[in-house]
Amino acid sequence: MRKPIPIVAAIFAVVSTASAASAQEDRAPRPEPQVERVAYICANDEATRSAFEREYGQQPVFVTAEEALAASSAGERWAAPRCMTEAQHERLEQMRRQTAAKN
Numbered sequence: 001m002r003k004p005i006p007i008v009a010a011i012f013a014v015v016s017t018a019s020a021a022s023a024q025e026d027r028a029p030r031p032e033p034q035v036e037r038v039a040y041i042c043a044n045d046e047a048t049r050s051a052f053e054r055e056y057g058q059q060p061v062f063v064t065a066e067e068a069l070a071a072s073s074a075g076e077r078w079a080a081p082r083c084m085t086e087a088q089h090e091r092l093e094q095m096r097r098q099t100a101a102k103n
């Protein structure tokens with residue numbers, strides 16, 4: 001009956017070491033999640049603003065086609081998605097097509 005005791009002690013030592021390592025990992029700073037320049041086509045009405053705030057925790061920020069392209073060129077990242085009107089989205093697509101045609 002004495003042999004199982006060292007095995008139990010060894011198992012306990014392994015489990016407690018793993019728990020300590022896990023606790024240290026939990027205390028390590030975690031990077032903030034960042035969104036890749038996501039822009040949605042959004043209406044600019046109360047229902048959309050309310051839904052966006054409920055989903056992302058802030059009022060929507062509208063960007064123009066030029067601002068979206070500049071953010072892309074600069075490698076900018078947004079903590080929450082941005083919104084653009086349908087007209088700005090069409091303009092953005094047109095600008096991208098023109099850029100692709102030049103290259």
